[in-house]
Amino acid sequence: MTTGKSIMLRGLRKAWGETVSLKGIDLTIPEGKFTTILGPSGCGKSTTLRIIAGLEEVSAGTVEIGGEDVTSRPASGRDIAMVFQSYALFPHLSVAENIIFGLRVRRMGRAERDAKLTAAADMLGLSYLLDRKPSQLSGGQQQRVALGRAIVAEKSIFLMDEPLSNLDAKLRAEMREEIRDLQKRLGVTMVYVTHDQVEAVTMADQIVLMNQGEIEQIGSPRQIYSRPETLFTAKFIGTPPMGTCSARALGIARDDITVGIRPEALVLDQNGPIRARVGHVEYLGADAMVECRVGDETLPCRISGRTELTLGATIRLSVARDDLHAFDSASGQRLDTLPPEFAALSAAQTTAPLGSHASSTER
């Protein structure tokens, strides 16, 4: 069967006249792994993917696939299969003809072609739909046909551009698993573009987070979640996203630092060092989201749904040292080590009142 190939992008730039959509991308996509390219709308995800596919020319930089420089090679010579957001099915051809379109182009023998079609159709549960036209299929079925076309091509790399965005929530969850399984079974290299962080986190071995034509961070879902390198990453990943406030709001006399705390990391603690007032409470059943007012800023906090808080009440909160993230306010970059002033915040036993320079009660 096929085995994946690695992809390497070096110094990739892309501009359309005045609009610069990629400002220098350096990226290694390991073979046989599931990599998602994640980012907000317009950040250049599709452009990156289309450049890998050979559907778009680079302005500068190189694309390597399996160690070979393919920058000027046409799409058909790059050992890739692609699934489009709109599926790109040929409306006048039956499901079967759509799937074997590429095999016909390559003049594959009939017996071999039929065998591949049957195998792919079985794998995707499309066997009973082979004679239909795409317009007679549901969105999920069309999606499967597009997958089928990619499978029979037996390429080393699968490229997918938001393949699930036209499906409803339930189907999306199903297909997510199916695509993930498929990638594992075939052992191909998957590059999957999405703007949905849930998709990225649940499916990927590696996440590439992009922002405004640049890469913000590359890492496993766990790494990106637990150790965001920039303020942008911190706020982009997680539902709901990480809460941030200035250091001063937490009583630390540093103006150049922004603090980030995930809602679930902030815990109610009678002796906690952070004093806050209860703002809006959103009850979600198992848990509730509380807007905690610290100074004139707010931090979201997730508490058990059983705990009842009254609006305007004063509460105390604490946070474990590992759950504290500090960023340089100007550059948005993570601070590798917490400045000493932060010790007070994570010392759970402290009784120091908020607002004073709490360093007096260090352990």
Added chain:
Amino acid sequence: METARRQWIYAWLMLSPAMALLILFTHYPAVQTIVNSFYSTPRGRRKAVWIGLDNYQTLILDDVFWKVLMNNFWYAVWTIPLSILLSLAMALWVNDKIRGRGFLRMAYFTPTVLPLIAVANIWLFFYTPGFGLIDQIRGLFGLAEQNWMGSPDTALYSMIAVAIWKEAGFFMIFYLAALQTIPPSLREAADIEGASRWYYFRRVLFPLLMPTTLFVSINAVINSFRLVDHIFVMTEGGPNNASSLLLFYIYEVAFDYWDTAYAATLTVVMIAILILLAIGQFFLFDRKVHYK
């Protein structure tokens, strides 16, 4: 119940002005034409009398009729496929991302905007023996003068060229509109599979353009009987009916010779041919056309 009936009445009242006009100026004359073809032409105080199929007998024995019918056949055989092919080629070309395609589109469309009479005048300049553009170019290569419109061998083909030139730009617009509705991702999907330009055209683009081709070809068939304006300006059917077409002949019979009954007979024949062709096309195409 009441309101339903009232709505019916409204509907009919709304439709009736248009319907009256349609019946008065389209259906009634059509029926009248068929009726007239069974009568003699009224002349002076002699009224039209029932003569049965006499007019049709005349028609079968009329050499000029057979001549213009053959002319019309060749006219159709050349103009229909050529204007369609040319329009498709032009549409494919100006649909590509080429520089100056806006200008090209306009340039191709211009002949369509011009009245056929004006087009005829332009082509008169091309065809004029000696001074005309074509002869001047031929002169550069030392070729002899040629009387394109005056020679029986070339008169009809001169008219055919004008009609194709006029029609292709019009049909191009329909193809262009259809091409713009085809998502570019289809081309990209085919590219990734390694399909050549020609393969993509043959297996994807052309089948998807079939509804347009059907529409355009029906129009082309009708036009091959209808577009005769340039003949009035350029050759008047001559020499010796070499460039005369059925509709032009009908006009001559009706308004030069004032043989209205015979003109009616010719008209009936022409309409019958058109209906047969249109029905044939629908049946021929219907199985092959993919409608979205």
